[in-house]
Amino acid sequence: MIQAYVDNELSTSDRIILEEHLAGCQTCKEQVSRQRKLSAELFEAFVDLRLKRNLRTPVLENLPVMKSPTADLVDINWRAKHRPSRMKQLGRLAPFAAIAVVALLGFLIRLNWPQPAPEVGYVGVVMQAKGHSTRVPDNGTTWRSAYAQDRIRPGDRFETGKESAVMVGLKGSTVVKMNAESRFKVISERRINVEQGEVWLDVGRDGQLFRVGTPEGNITVFGTAFCVSVSKDATTVAVERGEVLVGTQSDFTNLRRGESVSIKPDRSLTKPRSIDPETQSAWAKDIQPDAGAERAYKALVLSQSAKTELAAQEVFFLDASMGGHKWAIRAINVYWEKDAYTQGHCGYDVYVYNDQMAPLFKDRIPAATLDSKTSNLVEIRVPGEPIQNARWLFVRLVPDLSAGRVEAQGLEVRALASQR
Amino acid sequence: MDEAQIVTQCQQGDTEAFGRLVSRYQGAVYSTAFYYAGRYGAAEDIAQEAFLAAYRSLKQLNNPTRFGPWLKEITCRTAANWLRRHGTRLRNETPLPFRRVENIEDLREGPGSRLDRGERYERVQRAIDTLPERYRLPVILRYLQELSYEEIGNFTGESRDEIRGILQRAGRQLRESLTDLRGTGEGDEWHRARE
Numbered sequence: 160m161i162q163a164y165v166d167n168e169l170s171t172s173d174r175i176i177l178e179e180h181l182a183g184c185q186t187c188k189e190q191v192s193r194q195r196k197l198s199a200e201l202f203e204a205f206v207d208l209r210l211k212r213n214l215r216t217p218v219l220e221n222l223p224v225m226k227s228p229t230a231d232l233v234d235i236n237w238r239a240k241h242r243p244s245r246m247k248q249l250g251r252l253a254p255f256a257a258i259a260v261v262a263l264l265g266f267l268i269r270l271n272w273p274q275p276a277p278e279v280g281y282v283g284v285v286m287q288a289k290g291h292s293t294r295v296p297d298n299g300t301t302w303r304s305a306y307a308q309d310r311i312r313p314g315d316r317f318e319t320g321k322e323s324a325v326m327v328g329l330k331g332s333t334v335v336k337m338n339a340e341s342r343f344k345v346i347s348e349r350r351i352n353v354e355q356g357e358v359w360l361d362v363g364r365d366g367q368l369f370r371v372g373t374p375e376g377n378i379t380v381f382g383t384a385f386c387v388s389v390s391k392d393a394t395t396v397a398v399e400r401g402e403v404l405v406g407t408q409s410d411f412t413n414l415r416r417g418e419s420v421s422i423k424p425d426r427s428l429t430k431p432r433s434i435d436p437e438t439q440s441a442w443a444k445d446i447q448p449d450a451g452a453e454r455a456y457k458a459l460v461l462s463q464s465a466k467t468e469l470a471a472q473e474v475f476f477l478d479a480s481m482g483g484h485k486w487a488i489r490a491i492n493v494y495w496e497k498d499a500y501t502q503g504h505c506g507y508d509v510y511v512y513n514d515q516m517a518p519l520f521k522d523r524i525p526a527a528t529l530d531s532k533t534s535n536l537v538e539i540r541v542p543g544e545p546i547q548n549a550r551w552l553f554v555r556l557v558p559d560l561s562a563g564r565v566e567a568q569g570l571e572v573r574a575l576a577s578q579r
Numbered sequence: 580m581d582e583a584q585i586v587t588q589c590q591q592g593d594t595e596a597f598g599r600l601v602s603r604y605q606g607a608v609y610s611t612a613f614y615y616a617g618r619y620g621a622a623e624d625i626a627q628e629a630f631l632a633a634y635r636s637l638k639q640l641n642n643p644t645r646f647g648p649w650l651k652e653i654t655c656r657t658a659a660n661w662l663r664r665h666g667t668r669l670r671n672e673t674p675l676p677f678r679r680v681e682n683i684e685d686l687r688e689g690p691g692s693r694l695d696r697g698e699r700y701e702r703v704q705r706a707i708d709t710l711p712e713r714y715r716l717p718v719i720l721r722y723l724q725e726l727s728y729e730e731i732g733n734f735t736g737e738s739r740d741e742i743r744g745i746l747q748r749a750g751r752q753l754r755e756s757l758t759d760l761r762g763t764g765e766g767d768e769w770h771r772a773r774e
Contacts, residue, residue, distance in 0.1 A: 160747070161747075162743070162746050162747040162750040162751075163728070163743050163746075163747065166721070166728070166746065168727065168728045168743065193754060194750060194754065197750060197753060197754050197757065198722075198750075200699070200703065200757065201703060201718075201722040201753070202722055202725070203699070204699055204700045204703040204704075204722075205700075205703075205722050205723045208613065208622075208723060209723060209724060210605060210606060210609040210622075210623065210626075210724065211623075212623075213602070213605070214601055214605040214608075214609070214623070214626055214627060214630065215598050215601045215602050215605070217627055218597075218598075218601050218627055218630040218631065218634075219594055219597070219598050219601070221627070221631060222594055222597070222631065222634055223631070223634070223635060
């Protein structure tokens, strides 16, 4: 009763009786006082945790929309009386069927939509053709006249007669200009073979190396403008700007701006000599692109160049002094990460220079070696005498993408040497 | 208006009537939610969720005069679900009074008083935990939201006299277990907490 009194929950009569009793009973009075303290204590403990806002509004705002039960009954009764026929049940699926049909139609239309630029497989555009210039498509034997805006496929061959010229744009922003009485073949957008005559190239840098094949040797290019002329006596390369690596089976050298080298019929290289790059390629200045062809070329380059893969040379420095001792280097080991799952690796051309950047020797790692599932290194022997007195060596690995397009991962180069 | 009438109106889709029920029962629902999970600050969310759950299943309530106990059941179930959903996360959480941000007013009270308050709350909570299961919810309903005996009874489904008896016995037990808490302040003035 005392608790109820403290909580103000007694009925009026009970309260009057109790209060009368309390006036005379000290024990009960103390009890009331203690109970009151306890209540205060409890209220005080919880005061911070009370509900702080009215929940009416948030609850009503979030109420789900409901049908009233009367409507429900009407609905149920109606449905009991009018059982839906099978056709009507199917009819309920009509909206979904319509959506499915529209989606299917859209898909079919999308599949058959005419492609705006079905220029797949083209690697370039003929940008100018002057005089009597002809071209023969891959595997064909009939020569046809070349016209500006002709599309070029890999394997196309071009030839110019007297007082003629052809200008070709290849993907990767390479421009090839061809002097009179020349012939070259497009192998891919990053490789051409010059068979005869004089060709001027401006190679775009897109991460891939550009290669020019000649009857005597290969020319590897790192983004540059240069001139190649092939005659019966010799193949001459003259560099207008940038850097060009000229190599035959046995010999190689690096050319810089204003240098020229000839490959002799015995495939040895002459010493690089200075030239005037302006006069060397004066003829090429006269060949300018046809306006329409230039537009077509730009469209082609922009639409497809993003798909080209990246292939770049790897350059290594070998410390040949190794701990201050004198060493005689007998071989170079090239390592890579073994990859048992990928086929179609590219081969590598290995060029070795000494510390004066003078070429020492070159070799090849065939693609088949890199495709091997078991080995992860190849030893390249130094031809002839071991290399001595070199402080360091400079090794350049240039991928050859003719066999495959997958580059080796984790390439590493070490020297094998013995102490003198 | 009679409560059963309000409930019937709700069952016919009258949201305003439901709003009246929310106003009437929010203290009780909130306290119940607090009893289960309130120490983690989730009581308000659970209370809202419980009201929505009640609204959704309102048509299943056959006896409109038993709305309170029915709502209590739903609140308990909602709280239990909530605890099951969040149980793993809560195991590492500090209960509410200890993670309150100390604001300027708290600082003015002095560093000791805040600690006392947290401590006091903990002891009260422990004392309530020692009560018989059946006493605990009425005690929380009474002292958290200051509900009257009638309101408590309406919600738990017990009669007013039963509630009176429960609170009488619970009060005696709490007084015993909290004796030392009262300490020396025998003659101090005690004020009831105001809202």
